[in-house]
Ligand SMILES: Nc1ncnc2c1ncn2[C@@H]1O[C@H](COP(=O)(O)OP(=O)(O)OP(=O)(O)O)[C@@H](O)[C@H]1O
């Protein structure tokens with residue numbers, strides 16, 4: 393039982409064996425008038441190498457803010473982020489790529505150019521770029537659409553270009569901020585299953601922000617439930633359901649129990665967030 397974890401995923405490779413550890417993070421957004429908005433307070437959590445961690449919490453609780461701090465785009469007001477190797481020693485930051493909440497594609501660039509944008513910035517030669525882009529587009533079922541423009545694609549296809557653009561960088565860590573939030577329910581379901589296959593086969597460290605309990609359980613090894621703003625970690629829940637997981641998983645007793653547990657925690661927090669919005 394050394395190559396395979398209980399969840400059916402192979403053990404992570406040593407190359408990407410860097411854990412991201414957040415300690416006591418706090419961040420307040422300064423606003424023009426009035427007191428600063430405290431987005432995060434005392435957030436401590438760890439993202440293990442080769443694992444998928446889902447972050448779920450009420451709207452405005454600081455999920456995207458947390459992701460931006462992890463990515464290194466935002467300095468926390470308090471606390472710190474550390475990157476630790478398997479022996480617990482400090483390491484440099486792993487490479488990361490993000491799929492943002494909105495599609496963020498360049499409308500004037502083709503699918504292939506959009507997907508290869510990061511590689512071009514990194515100075516990767518054209519032939520190599522083309523090879524890697526085609527591979528990434530095939531992984532998200534977009535082979536044959538290389539020369540289309542974003543406006544010629546459906547929402548689901550556009551988001552898959554966003555995913556390919558991140559995958560093509562072959563990052564150690566994939567950050568996904570509500571990647572399917574803007575899609576219709578059916579497209580979302582199909583993409584969730586595709587993403588589940590992808591994380592199962594690539595064994596990447598991934599952090600997935602989502603509003604969907606189903607998405608969190610289908611994709612994650614661990615779910616972090618956040619409180620209403622100021623965002624704190626309310627609970628850390630392990631998902632031990634065997635992989636591969638898919639829509640059929642939602643009928644399993646383990647799934648239903650986890651769903652209830654997460655929903656119970658979230659319902660109180662969402663109600664609290666709604667009350668503070670109304671006040
Ligand atoms: N650039 C900013 N300037 C000021 N306040 C901000 C900024 N970005 C976010 N905030 C505030 O910080 C809080 C947390 O925002 P954040 O976007 O991290 O929440 P979220 O959990 O990702 O929400 P959602 O689920 O709606 O995406 C919110 O109250 C938001 O209004």
Ligand SMILES: [Mg+2]
Pocket residue numbers: 455456457493569
């Ligand atoms: Mg957000």
